[in-house]
Structures are given as structure tokens and as C-alpha cells.
Amino acid sequence: MLFLIEKIESGRIFPMNEISKNIVIIGNGISGVTCARNIRKRDQKVPITIISGETAHFFSRTALMYIYMGHMKYEHTKPYADDFWKKNGLRLHQAWVSSVDFANKRLVFQNGEEMGYGQLILATGSIPNKFGWPGENLEGVQGLYSYPDLLSMEKHTQSISRAVVVGGGLIGIEMVEMLCSRNIPVTFIVREKGFWDNVLPDEEANLVSRHIREHHVDLRMETELAAILDDGKGRVKGVQLANGEIIDCGFVGLTVGVSPNISVFKGTELETSRGILVDETFQTNIPDVYAIGDCAEFKIPPGPDRKNIEQVWYTGRMHGETLAFNLMNKNQVSYQPGIWFNSAKFFDIEYQTYGHVPPKLREGDWTFYWEDSSGKIALRLLFNQQDQLLGINAFGWRMRHAFFDRAITEGWEADKVVSRLHQASFNPEFYKDLHKLLIVAYNKEKGKSIRVPKRSFIQKLIGSRA
Amino acid sequence: MKFLQNTGLTLFVIGLVIFTVIPLLGTWKLESSMVAENTKEMHREVMVEILDPMYDKTYHSHFAFISDFYSHFNAYNDSLKAEEKWDQVIWDDYAFPLTKRASVGPVPSSPLLFLFLSIGLAVLGGLLYILPLYRNETAGIKNDGIYFSSMKARGWLGIVTGTYLIGFYIILYWYPEYLTNLVIMVDPLSQFLSGGPASQWFLYGLVYTLAILVMGIRMFRKYRGNSYQTIRTVSVMFFQLSFAFLIPEILVLFNMPWHDFKNIWPLDYSFFYEYRLEGMLNSGALGMFMLVWGILLIIIGVPIFTYFYGKRWYCSWVCGCGGLAETLGDPYRQLSDKSLKSWKIERYLVHGVLVFAVVMTGVTLANYFMEFGLLGEATNQLHSIYGFAIGSAFAGVIGTGFYPFMGNRVWCRFGCPLAAYLGIVQRFKSRFRITTNGGQCISCGNCSTYCEMGIDVRWYAQRGQNIVRSSCVGCGVCSAVCPRGVLKLENGEESGRINDMPIIIGNNSINLKS
Ligand SMILES: Cc1cc2nc3c(=O)[nH]c(=O)nc-3n(C[C@H](O)[C@H](O)[C@H](O)COP(=O)(O)OP(=O)(O)OC[C@H]3O[C@@H](n4cnc5c(N)ncnc54)[C@H](O)[C@@H]3O)c2cc1C
Ligand code: SF4
Numbered sequence: 001m002l003f004l005i006e007k008i009e010s011g012r013i014f015p016m017n018e019i020s021k022n023i024v025i026i027g028n029g030i031s032g033v034t035c036a037r038n039i040r041k042r043d044q045k046v047p048i049t050i051i052s053g054e055t056a057h058f059f060s061r062t063a064l065m066y067i068y069m070g071h072m073k074y075e076h077t078k079p080y081a082d083d084f085w086k087k088n089g090l091r092l093h094q095a096w097v098s099s100v101d102f103a104n105k106r107l108v109f110q111n112g113e114e115m116g117y118g119q120l121i122l123a124t125g126s127i128p129n130k131f132g133w134p135g136e137n138l139e140g141v142q143g144l145y146s147y148p149d150l151l152s153m154e155k156h157t158q159s160i161s162r163a164v165v166v167g168g169g170l171i172g173i174e175m176v177e178m179l180c181s182r183n184i185p186v187t188f189i190v191r192e193k194g195f196w197d198n199v200l201p202d203e204e205a206n207l208v209s210r211h212i213r214e215h216h217v218d219l220r221m222e223t224e225l226a227a228i229l230d231d232g233k234g235r236v237k238g239v240q241l242a243n244g245e246i247i248d249c250g251f252v253g254l255t256v257g258v259s260p261n262i263s264v265f266k267g268t269e270l271e272t273s274r275g276i277l278v279d280e281t282f283q284t285n286i287p288d289v290y291a292i293g294d295c296a297e298f299k300i301p302p303g304p305d306r307k308n309i310e311q312v313w314y315t316g317r318m319h320g321e322t323l324a325f326n327l328m329n330k331n332q333v334s335y336q337p338g339i340w341f342n343s344a345k346f347f348d349i350e351y352q353t354y355g356h357v358p359p360k361l362r363e364g365d366w367t368f369y370w371e372d373s374s375g376k377i378a379l380r381l382l383f384n385q386q387d388q389l390l391g392i393n394a395f396g397w398r399m400r401h402a403f404f405d406r407a408i409t410e411g412w413e414a415d416k417v418v419s420r421l422h423q424a425s426f427n428p429e430f431y432k433d434l435h436k437l438l439i440v441a442y443n444k445e446k447g448k449s450i451r452v453p454k455r456s457f458i459q460k461l462i463g464s465r466a
Numbered sequence: 467m468k469f470l471q472n473t474g475l476t477l478f479v480i481g482l483v484i485f486t487v488i489p490l491l492g493t494w495k496l497e498s499s500m501v502a503e504n505t506k507e508m509h510r511e512v513m514v515e516i517l518d519p520m521y522d523k524t525y526h527s528h529f530a531f532i533s534d535f536y537s538h539f540n541a542y543n544d545s546l547k548a549e550e551k552w553d554q555v556i557w558d559d560y561a562f563p564l565t566k567r568a569s570v571g572p573v574p575s576s577p578l579l580f581l582f583l584s585i586g587l588a589v590l591g592g593l594l595y596i597l598p599l600y601r602n603e604t605a606g607i608k609n610d611g612i613y614f615s616s617m618k619a620r621g622w623l624g625i626v627t628g629t630y631l632i633g634f635y636i637i638l639y640w641y642p643e644y645l646t647n648l649v650i651m652v653d654p655l656s657q658f659l660s661g662g663p664a665s666q667w668f669l670y671g672l673v674y675t676l677a678i679l680v681m682g683i684r685m686f687r688k689y690r691g692n693s694y695q696t697i698r699t700v701s702v703m704f705f706q707l708s709f710a711f712l713i714p715e716i717l718v719l720f721n722m723p724w725h726d727f728k729n730i731w732p733l734d735y736s737f738f739y740e741y742r743l744e745g746m747l748n749s750g751a752l753g754m755f756m757l758v759w760g761i762l763l764i765i766i767g768v769p770i771f772t773y774f775y776g777k778r779w780y781c782s783w784v785c786g787c788g789g790l791a792e793t794l795g796d797p798y799r800q801l802s803d804k805s806l807k808s809w810k811i812e813r814y815l816v817h818g819v820l821v822f823a824v825v826m827t828g829v830t831l832a833n834y835f836m837e838f839g840l841l842g843e844a845t846n847q848l849h850s851i852y853g854f855a856i857g858s859a860f861a862g863v864i865g866t867g868f869y870p871f872m873g874n875r876v877w878c879r880f881g882c883p884l885a886a887y888l889g890i891v892q893r894f895k896s897r898f899r900i901t902t903n904g905g906q907c908i909s910c911g912n913c914s915t916y917c918e919m920g921i922d923v924r925w926y927a928q929r930g931q932n933i934v935r936s937s938c939v940g941c942g943v944c945s946a947v948c949p950r951g952v953l954k955l956e957n958g959e960e961s962g963r964i965n966d967m968p969i970i971i972g973n974n975s976i977n978l979k980s
Contacts, residue, residue, distance in 0.1 A: 063910035070611040072915050079909040181610040313908045318973040325976045338974040345949040348606030398951030401904025405971050430693035462774050463957040
């Protein structure tokens with residue numbers, strides 16, 4: 001009987017023939033949900049079920065910090081209202097999948113229930129890394145990835161006199177900012193010489209480091225964690241650094257990267273390496289099984305300068321869009337991401353990047369870096385030997401995505417980019433005309449005489465962008 | 467700094483408490499000469515007579531005084547009504563001027579002292595609290611802890627504040643005789659500005675203006691580093707102080723009708739009322755200018771400015787209601803409802819009010835030109851319904867009193883007929899939009915949360931679509947709070963402004979239309 005009928009959240013029972021078509025998605029993050037939405041747009045009828053153990057509804061993981069900081073409540077982080085799912089015929093099922101029987105196309109849940117599928121999409125995201133430090137499983141030691149992590153952080157940071165955050169990446173600095181918002185003194189331990197210097201060139205890394213210190217964070221570069229200390233009752237009481245120094249603290253945030261969340265599939269016929277191995281159409285080695293988002297690992301990177309595993313929001317979305325297209329269309333396309341882009345915020349300084357700017361300048365490439373006198377605004381332009389724009393890093397200066405998508409695709413030369421920066425700026429109205437300052441600096445450094453574009457009185461009056 | 471701020475808070479609360487008890491201070495004693503002085507000639511004799519039992523009695527509370535007044539006054543009117551002598555019934559409100567005149571005690575004898583102890587202390591305390599805000603902090607978004615705040619997240623402080631505001635508005639609009647001591651206290655200021663005594667509206671205007679100025683300074687602190695917010699706030703402070711407060715009083719000083727040059731029909735719903743038209747027509751060249759300027763604003767100013775800048779030029783740069791919402795109301799902006807349902811209600815309500823205002827004005831003008839035909843009765847009826855339900859209850863009591871419950875733009879969003887008119891232009895013929903920056907949105911929800919108009923900004927941003935909505939007042943806060951630089955308010959070419967089927971940049975595999 002169990003093989004003929006299925007029980008789902010609403011208590012509805014699906015006949016067997018529906019199961020064979022049923023598209024089941026494990027993971028209600030950006031990749032899984034985008035895929036589901038886009039399938040639904042193309043096919044009103046196909047049954048779609050989205051499973052997740054973490055929360056009943058899709059929420060924005062990137063906004064977790066704002067809940068802790070009191071900018072928003074959990075419900076504000078849900079991109080779609082709760083009635084959206086029903087309206088669009090997307091079944092939600094909150095439960096943890098404990099194993100998958102790929103041969104019989106069945107999922108087994110932690111509570112013993114089972115569910116069949118026609119096609120299975122794995123979008124299980126990531127889990128925070130741990131490196132086997134002594135004491136890393138103590139109470140008050142954690143990473144930040146999931147909503148339960150956030151609740152745990154809330155619980156464990158009540159009335160503590162210091163927190164330590166280990167690992168200088170994007171989630172690390174978010175955690176530091178969160179703790180600062182509650183006036184908890186923070187020691188920020190970073191192993192590298194420059195902040196996030198596996199991504200940022202030195203100048204940018206310095207700019208961010210200065211700003212972190214400006215927020216009264218005890219930032220320790222080139223410092224390594226040796227052990228986390230037990231207070232005797234299973235709770236953290238401090239950390240010991242590699243140089244022997246001990247820092248007392250009531251909470252330790254471990255933010256040393258994330259890895260694909262694939263433990264459920266280990267030891268099955270599903271081919272995995274660090275992530276679930278997929279080809280350029282997100283197909284795994286098993287027919288009707290696909291993987292997208294953080295948990296997927298491309299056998300061949302999707303483009304030059306792209307990684308095998310893409311762990312950002314935007315790529316998760318694009319994976320979902322592309323897979324949905326393929327599932328609903330006879331002619332398959334392969335995943336072809338366009339010009340890379342990403343963004344983040346370091347306390348008050350926004351960062352945007354377009355194209356590829358490696359931390360170390362490559363042979364033949366050249367770069368122009370400009371920093372405002374405030375030390376909080378900067379722009380780096382990277383060109384190749386043929387003077388074609390490869391990428392930019394912008395700090396404290398919002399830039400128009402469409403502009404740089406085009407400039408990089410078309411390989412604009414430096415003079416052209418610099419003289420048109422006023423069109424690229426996406427800062428709010430009445431902000432300082434940064435492009436003027438940059439042009440002056442560029443002319444001086446490169447011995448050029450690019451003129452600052454003039455706007456007519458009328459253009460100024462009507463606030464026209466051209 | 468904490469000490470200064472705490473002192474500030476204490477002073478503010480003391481000022482507020484004194485403000486609240488001032489109406490109760492002193493005694494009330496009526497004399498026949500006072501009645502004679504404060505009544506119209508046609509009523510003088512009767513009024514002096516019917517209030518006779520009150521003379522030379524000392525009342526120890528204004529409640530007793532006012533209730534005695536009404537018992538005599540109503541008895542007289544009721545008997546006339548019973549005899550159907552409608553033309554002799556006294557419709558004028560004499561409770562307010564007589565209570566004001568009859569007040570004796572500390573407030574009338576030293577009004578300026580009480581002005582200082584109440585409004586003065588509140589302003590001083592407010593500034594002491596506000597000026598050190600975010601000192602030694604870097605410029606940036608200051609939204610930490612908003613959802614833990616009792617004041618800003620519908621906790622008990624918010625509920626108390628909202629209730630106080632609602633109570634204040636109800637008394638101000640319908641029972642102003644209970645506020646007379648407060649009005650007495652601002653009399654000297656009114657005398658100074660306009661040469662005449664203060665009314666409850668002068669008191670209200672003063673408090674309103676000070677609220678915008680003090681909380682405007684808070685905006686400078688809170689949004690430090692954001693030029694758009696700073697300049698916009700300077701603008702609403704300027705328009706409130708000059709156009710809405712000082713200039714009208716100075717006009718009165720020169721025997722001109724009280725007139726706010728930046729108030730536009732149909733928000734200024736009485737613009738075409740007979741007494742206003744007469745007032746303007748009888749005031750020479752300046753009066754004529756008021757009339758022509760007002761009409762030009764309606765038929766040319768609104769469409770042209772809105773075409774170039776969107777409705778923000780008015781709603782968040784000039785308007786007084788908007789000015790209060792953007793300053794005093796800023797701490798509550800996150801409380802607006804973002805559901806689809808409230809959007810639906812909003813569209814029915816706000817356009818409904820616009821239709822009501824247009825019809826009412828049409829009837830009023832028809833009546834004006836036909837010189838009191840059958841329409842006279844209907845006009846009066848419509849005026850009193852509109853004045854009560856929309857002008858007072860909606861715009862005042864709900865509009866401001868509900869800040870701590872439903873956000874700071876309840877009136878602007880659900881009720882303001884001018885906003886509806888501006889919105890129609892903005893939606894269909896304008897260069898203004900909020901541009902979405904390609905594929906950069908991470909769906910975090912800050913923009914939607916802090917939209918005071920209840921627009922689900924994220925819905926558009928995450929699908930790469932520009933935000934073109936009739937209700938957007940262009941406050942710019944979505945753009946300010948967005949951590950990824952996704953939103954930009956701008957005026958630009960009309961082509962490409964509305965992109966219903968956006969393509970999110972970044973995925974070259976497919977041309978995906980959301
Ligand atoms: C704090 C934080 C901040 C971030 N900020 C940014 C940012 O600013 N910009 C950016 O580009 N990226 C950011 N990221 C990364 C980004 O959020 C992720 O890349 C993205 O959310 C991954 O989406 P996904 O759909 O692949 O997986 P996820 O969002 O992780 O979703 C996976 C879901 O699958 C569920 N699941 C997993 N296993 C099972 C199982 N066995 N049974 C049932 N359910 C299961 C999980 O519960 C989870 O809900 C941030 C991440 C974090 C943690
Ligand atoms: S605040 Fe910015 S990133 Fe967040 S949902 Fe809005 S547009 Fe997207």
C-alpha cells in the first residue's frame with residue numbers, strides 16, 4: 001500500500017500515476033525555489049513538491065543577520081507571502097530526508113515516512129566547515145548558516161562579555177557586525193595577512209580592515225586558533241591561539257567557509273566529490289536526478305575563471321532557472337553564466353564586483369585603483385594587455401550592473417570606461433560626483449586628459465541620467 | 467553622552483506631562499461682559515441672558531464650567547428646536563471662546579512661563595536627546611534594534627504613544643474647549659506673529675511645526691552621509707516653517723486671509739468653499755494671486771512636476787502631512803502593512819476619497835455659481851461629512867494617531883485625494899522610477915520592510931523589475947537600506963521605465979522573462 005499512495009503535508013493522497021510525474025525538490029533555498037517557480041511558469045499542472053527540514057517556508061538566508069540585529073523579523077525575510085505557494089500549486093513539506101533509494105525512486109524521511117518521485121532535484125545547500133579543533137563542539141561554539149543556527153546564536157550570546165569570531169570571510173564579518181550591534185566586544189581572528197585576501201587585492205583588503213577596526217573590533221590578522229576551551233560544564237569559556245595567548249569569551253563563531261551539504265547521499269550510487277557531481281545541464285550520474293545551488297559541483301567549471309562549486313545566491317538562482325528550462329523543454333541548454341558579479345557589505349561599506357578581479361595581478365594585466373580621501377570609497381578597474389576591461393571592484397560606490405555587464409562583454413578600453421563612469425554610477429541622487437574625482441586622478445596617473453563630462457542646466461534640472 | 471540623552475528624555479517627559487496638565491490648571495469665572503465681548507451681535511443679548519446663572523461663580527475645573535455652559539446653552543437651543551424655530555437656534559460654537567476668556571489662574575497670568583515649561587522643555591529635551599545620537603559612530607544605516615524596541619515595534623510604549631496622539635486629536639477637533647489653557651499659553655506668540663489671539667489651530671500649527679523641526683534634526687543624525695535624505699528633510703522643514711506656519715500668520719497680520727501657498731486642492735479640500743473664494747476675491751491683487759496660483763498648481767503644477775520628478779516632489783519634499791510623516795513618523799515606517807490585501811484596500815479607499823472630493827467640490831462650485839439654489843443644503847451636508855470623516859477623523863486621528871500602529875503614512879496611502887491624483891500621473895505619465903540594478907538583489911527584505919507606503923519593493927527587485935507604483939512617495943529609504951545597492955530613485959527616459967517582463971542580467975544560458 002505504501003508504494004501506491006503518498007501522504008503529504010496537506011494530507012492529500014496522490015494516485016500512483018501522479019507520482020511518476022511528481023517533481024520533488026529537496027531544499028527550499030533560492031535554487032530549489034527558483035527552479036520550482038520557473039517550472040510552474042511553464043507548466044501549470046505538473047505536481048511539484050518542495051521539501052525542507054529547516055523551515056516551513058522559503059526565507060532569505062542572506063538576511064539572517066538582520067533578524068539578529070533587530071532590523072527585521074523572521075517573517076520579513078520571506079520573499080513570498082505564505083499563501084503564494086498554495087496559489088501556485090507548489091506543495092511544501094517540512095521534514096528531513098534521511099536517505100534516498102535511487103533505484104526505486106523513493107525518499108525516506110527521518111520520521112520513517114516515505115515519498116516517491118518522478119524527477120528529483122537536489123538543492124540541499126551547504127553546511128559550515130569545522131576543522132577538528134579541540135572544543136569545536138562545545139556549547140556556545142557554532143557557525144552561521146541556518147535559521148536554527150541563528151536561534152542558537154541568539155540563545156548563546158545573552159549576557160556574555162566577549163565573543164570570538166574565527167575566519168575572515170563574508171559570513172565571519174557578518175557575524176562580527178551582528179555581535180557589535182548588541183554591543184558585545186568581539187575579537188575577530190583571521191589567519192590570512194589581509195582581510196578576505198583570497199579574493200581582495202591588498203588595497204581593498206586594507207580598506208576593509210581599517211573599517212572593521214573603526215567599529216572597535218579587536219581584529220587580529222595572521223592569527224590562528226589552536227583550541228577552544230571548556231568551562232568544565234561543556235560550555236565554552238575561551239579560546240587559545242596558536243601563539244599560546246588565551247582570550248576569555250562566552251561565544252565562538254566559526255566561519256571558516258562552507259561545504260556542500262551531501263551527507264545524506266554519501267555511500268549511495270550518487271557520484272559525489274566535494275559536492276554532488278553534475279554536468280553542464282545539472283544532470284547527476286543518475287537519470288532523473290539533478291543537483292543545483294551550493295550543493296552541486298560541476299565536473300567542468302562553467303567558464304574560465306569560474307569555480308566548480310558556486311556558493312552564492314545569484315548562481316543558485318541561475319542554476320534553478322536553467323534547470324527549470326531544461327526540464328520543460330526538449331532542446332536542452334547548458335549552463336552558461338554571463339559576466340560574474342557579486343556584492344557584499346562590510347559594516348557600512350558596500351562592495352560590488354563585476355567581472356573577474358583576482359587578488360594578485362596576473363602577468364600582462366594592468367589595473368587602476370582609486371581611493372577617495374575618506375578612505376572608504378574605492379574603485380579598481382582591471383584591464384588586460386589589449387586594454388580591455390576585465391573587471392572592477394567598487395567600494396562605497398554603487399555601480400550599474402547593466403553598464404559593466406556590457407563594458408566587460410564588449411571589452412571597453414580604459415579611457416572609454418573612465419569617461420563614461422557618470423553613467424555607471426548607481427549612487428543615490430545628490431551624492432558626491434565621484435567620477436569627477438576619479439577622472440582627475442586617472443589623468444594625473446596616466447598622463448591623460450579626459451574631460452569631465454558636462455551636464456547642461458536642463459539635464460541637471462530634470463535629473464536626467466544621460 | 468548617555469547622561470545628556472537621559473536628561474533630555476527626562477526633560478521631554480516633564481514637558482509632556484506639564485503640557486497635559488495645563489488645561490486643568492486654575493479656575494474659571496464668567497462675567498457678562500466677557501459674553502458680550504465674545505459673541506456675535508445677533509446673539510449677544512440672548513447669550514448674555516441665558517448664561518446669567520453662571521456669572522460670578524468660581525468653577526474649580528473646566529469640566530464643571532463647560533458642562534454648566536452646555537446645560538444652559540443646550541436648554542435654550544433645545545426649546546427652540548422643539549418649537550421648530552430653526553432660524554433662531556444658535557449654531558455657533560461659543561464654548562471655546564468663553565472657556566478661554568473665563569480662565570483665571572497661573573496660565574493666563576504667565577503664559578510664557580507655561581509655554582516654556584511645556585513645549586519649551588519638550589523641545590529642549592528632544593534636542594538634548596537627538597543631537598548626541600550616533601555620535602562617534604560611522605555614517606551608515608542605523609536600524610539596529612528597531613524590532614526590539616517597545617516604541618517602534620508596537621510594544622507598550624508605542625501603544626501608549628498612539629493612544630495619547632489619538633486622544634489629543636479627538637479633543638483638538640471636537641472638544642477644543644477643553645484645551646483652552648494651552649491656547650492661552652500661545653496667545654502672546656500669536657499676537658506677535660499675526661496680531662491676533664491664538665486659536666486651537668495656531669497651537670496645533672506650532673506643535674506640528676516644532677515636531678517637524680526637531681524630528682527633522684533627528685533625520686540628519688540618523689541618515690548622516692545620505693545627501694538625498696538630508697536635502698529632502700531640509701526641504702520639508704523649510705516648507706513647513708515658512709509656507710505652512712509663518713507666512714499664513716504674517717498674511718493675517720496684513721489683514722489677508724490665512725493661506726498656505728503650498729497646499730493644493732484636493733488635499734486642501736476647502737479651497738473652493740464659498741468662504742475661501744470670497745476671502746481670496748476680496749483681498750485684492752494678492753488674493754487674486756492666491757486663487758490663480760492655487761488653480762495653476764492643480765492643473766499645471768501637479769502634472770508637470772510629477773512628469774519630471776514623480777509625486778515625490780510634493781509628497782516627501784513639500785507637503786506638510788508628508789513632512790510630519792517623514793520626520794515624526796520616521797521611527798514607525800516599518801509598521802506599514804505589505805500584504806496584497808492592504809494594497810487592494812488602499813486602491814479602493816484612496817481613489818474613493820478622490821472621487822468624493824471631486825464630486826463635493828463640483829457640487830460646491832455649482833452651488834457657488836448658481837447662488838444658493840437647491841444645492842445649498844447638499845453642499846453643507848457634503849462639507850460636514852467630508853470635514854468630519856476625511857478632514858478630521860481620517861487625516862488627523864487615524865493619519866497621525868495610528869503612526870505607532872500602522873506606520874507613518876496611513877493617511878497618505880489610504881486617504882489623501884491629492885496623493886491619488888499625483889499617483890495617477892506618476893503611474894501613467896512620468897519619468898520617475900526606482901531602477902532595479904540588474905541581478906544584484908538577494909531578496910533580503912530590508913526595502914519592503916522599511917517602505918512606509920507598504921510597497922513590496924522586493925517583489926520587483928528580485929525579479930529585476932523597475933518599481934513604478936502610483937503610491938511611491940519617493941522617500942528614498944528603500945534605496946538607503948538596501949545592503950546591495952540595488953535600488954536607485956531616478957528620473958529618466960520614459961522608454962524602458964516600465965519593464966513588466968524583465969530579464970535578469972547574469973544568466974546567458976537562457977533569456978528568462980520573470
Ligand atoms: C549568513 C549568510 C549570508 C550570506 N550572504 C550572501 C550574500 O550576501 N550574497 C550571496 O550571494 N550569497 C550569500 N550567502 C550564500 C547564499 O545564501 C547561498 O549560496 C544560498 O542560499 C544557497 O542556496 P541553495 O538553494 O543552494 O541552498 P540553501 O539555501 O542552503 O537551501 C538548502 C535547503 O535544503 C534543506 N535541506 C538540506 N538537506 C536536507 C535534507 N536532508 N532534508 C530536508 N531538507 C534538507 C536545508 O534545510 C535548506 O533549507 C550567504 C549565506 C549565509 C549563510
Ligand atoms: S533591500 Fe536590496 S537586496 Fe534586499 S530585497 Fe530589497 S532590493 Fe533586494
